[in-house]
Amino acid sequence: MPKKSKRGKKKPELNFIGGDMYVQGEISGLMRLGDKFFNKDTAFTIEERQLLGIHGLLPPVVRSIEEQVELCLMQFLEIESDLLKFSYMLDLLARNERLFYKFVATHLDKCLPIIYTPTVGQACLNAPTIYEQPVCLFITIEDKGHVYDVLKNWPQQDVRVICVTDGGRILGLGDLGAHGYSIPKGKVTLYTALGKVRPQYCLPVCLDVGCNKPQIRDDPLYMGLKRKRPSRTEYDEFVDEFMEAVVSRYGPNCLVQFEDIGNTDAFRLLTRYRFKYSMFNDDIQGAGVIALAGITSAVNITNIKLEDHRVLFQGAGEAALGIANLLLVALKTEGLNDNEARSRIWLRDSKGLVAYNRPQGHLTEYKLAFARRRLPIEKLEDCVREIKPTILIGVSAQYGAFTREVLELMALYNKTPVIFAMSNPPSKAECTAEAAFKYTRGKCIFASGSPSSPIEHEGKTYYTTQVNSLYGFPGVVMGATACAIAHLPPAVFVVASHTISDFCTDEDYRQYRLLPPLSKLCAIAFEIACNVVEYAYKNNLARRKPDPTDIRAFVKHQMYDCNYEPAIKTWLEEYNK
Numbered sequence: 001m002p003k004k005s006k007r008g009k010k011k012p013e014l015n016f017i018g019g020d021m022y023v024q025g026e027i028s029g030l031m032r033l034g035d036k037f038f039n040k041d042t043a044f045t046i047e048e049r050q051l052l053g054i055h056g057l058l059p060p061v062v063r064s065i066e067e068q069v070e071l072c073l074m075q076f077l078e079i080e081s082d083l084l085k086f087s088y089m090l091d092l093l094a095r096n097e098r099l100f101y102k103f104v105a106t107h108l109d110k111c112l113p114i115i116y117t118p119t120v121g122q123a124c125l126n127a128p129t130i131y132e133q134p135v136c137l138f139i140t141i142e143d144k145g146h147v148y149d150v151l152k153n154w155p156q157q158d159v160r161v162i163c164v165t166d167g168g169r170i171l172g173l174g175d176l177g178a179h180g181y182s183i184p185k186g187k188v189t190l191y192t193a194l195g196k197v198r199p200q201y202c203l204p205v206c207l208d209v210g211c212n213k214p215q216i217r218d219d220p221l222y223m224g225l226k227r228k229r230p231s232r233t234e235y236d237e238f239v240d241e242f243m244e245a246v247v248s249r250y251g252p253n254c255l256v257q258f259e260d261i262g263n264t265d266a267f268r269l270l271t272r273y274r275f276k277y278s279m280f281n282d283d284i285q286g287a288g289v290i291a292l293a294g295i296t297s298a299v300n301i302t303n304i305k306l307e308d309h310r311v312l313f314q315g316a317g318e319a320a321l322g323i324a325n326l327l328l329v330a331l332k333t334e335g336l337n338d339n340e341a342r343s344r345i346w347l348r349d350s351k352g353l354v355a356y357n358r359p360q361g362h363l364t365e366y367k368l369a370f371a372r373r374r375l376p377i378e379k380l381e382d383c384v385r386e387i388k389p390t391i392l393i394g395v396s397a398q399y400g401a402f403t404r405e406v407l408e409l410m411a412l413y414n415k416t417p418v419i420f421a422m423s424n425p426p427s428k429a430e431c432t433a434e435a436a437f438k439y440t441r442g443k444c445i446f447a448s449g450s451p452s453s454p455i456e457h458e459g460k461t462y463y464t465t466q467v468n469s470l471y472g473f474p475g476v477v478m479g480a481t482a483c484a485i486a487h488l489p490p491a492v493f494v495v496a497s498h499t500i501s502d503f504c505t506d507e508d509y510r511q512y513r514l515l516p517p518l519s520k521l522c523a524i525a526f527e528i529a530c531n532v533v534e535y536a537y538k539n540n541l542a543r544r545k546p547d548p549t550d551i552r553a554f555v556k557h558q559m560y561d562c563n564y565e566p567a568i569k570t571w572l573e574e575y576n577k
Ligand SMILES: NC(=O)C1=CN([C@@H]2O[C@H](COP(=O)(O)OP(=O)(O)OC[C@H]3O[C@@H](n4cnc5c(N)ncnc54)[C@H](OP(=O)(O)O)[C@@H]3O)[C@@H](O)[C@H]2O)C=CC1
Pocket: 169, 170, 171, 172, 173, 262, 263, 282, 283, 284, 286, 287, 290, 314, 315, 316, 317, 318, 319, 320, 348, 349, 350, 351, 352, 361, 394, 395, 396, 397, 398, 422, 423, 424, 425, 428, 448, 449, 450, 467, 468, 469, 470
């Protein structure tokens, strides 16, 4: 009986003829071409094609992976619609995994806006028309009691990181239920493309607990469970079962990234799990990492010390509180006490300024920690007039909330106002780059959650920055999985944020760019990973033993290489695992 590998396939028989090795058995040439892990398309050499029995199944040309990447680019650029480009990328990933990652790594600037924000948001809104192949594991609330069995159906056994959503708050688009599955898929793709986590270690999960938006749920094309979200108790029991099943199936070292979960569930789950499991919430903690890096650059550009800035948040949800809490850590590191640090931060939610004695709008414990003792202020314009913020951060998913008046006031009070419109996708951004530069008369430093091009205003070019958690989480995931971190304390996110800041150059600052260019994302992820590993070993949080003597080599050794290997070698190594 041929031995079964971990991938559940039968080990091929090997024969040696005249010193040459070839593979025979039940694995056909077509199967070799049809497996995304092994497939090289036209990069199979003639010798490999003969040895593997696929000679004749490909055109005679033999291409290098670099040539294949350039062909991919030609095909990609031919496609006009972003959504079709998204489908093209999914198809490429399903056909030839290494070529996909090589293409993304080579053309990050073109691929990121497609596989990640903003197109991934469009993909969620059009989920039924683009879903073709399994890209994510769906576990529904009806699987309660059997979650482990569903997890077992995922073909990879050595999963080291899971990105999970329940579709509750997909970007700023709200509750999309099961149609949010492309978000964890997009995030795990970046674990590999940027963080170089091996793709077989990554699992995207959509927990389908229903959807509270009737217009989504009642659409005949809706792909999820046609029911409302469950009670809090039922929800918690289900997610608890999921976390326990993850540990049973993949061990306690498996990292779980929570993504785009609705506000109250997100905070509750983070509080419940943060010291029990290896987990984090990207919308809370990841938003903090990148915004703090952006603020650090703003401090350097404006020459105003951090403690002298006044930061007003439009939005008091996951991202706002994640950023505010990390900012507190930074302010305290500068020597401020807790009260002094909090006094630099103001939050405004859907009911107005977060203040103790306002007549409406329940304050959660998380908001209360930043509530002001003062008369309520409702409108954003009035908050700006009263507070005169130096930095205005939009994380409310309210398109156009930074009105002309708000932006003009920011320019009135500041020599260099700092404007972050972090909400995604662009249809939910607080303002556009055009509006920011126009109404501040070119004075501002501008950043947005989704990419935006440089702006020409009155004959001058103004640069923008994409302030998005994608700068942080791939490196955090690589580092955390490399050393098998037990849990992720706030210091890990401070480490990640500082690492990003260290990549900024004087030239970036001269151009009012708050973050390094996207072309440095892989290098940044590597440094974050090394620094997270170092932190984890120093603080007894790393479970992988023994401690590495050379951390950079330790991380490098675990990184995914998207270049092809000789087919026979890859084949045998995989089957012998
Ligand atoms: N660029 C990046 O890296 C990231 C961007 N984001 C983006 O940030 C946005 C918010 O995400 P998240 O914080 O997780 O969402 P939440 O739902 O947790 O928070 C949204 C917040 O916006 C507030 N809000 C809603 N309407 C208004 C209004 N008219 N005026 C003022 N505040 C309002 C809500 O108020 P109330 O509390 O009263 O309901 C709530 O506090 C999304 O678009 C998301 O895509 C998120 C994470 C990272």
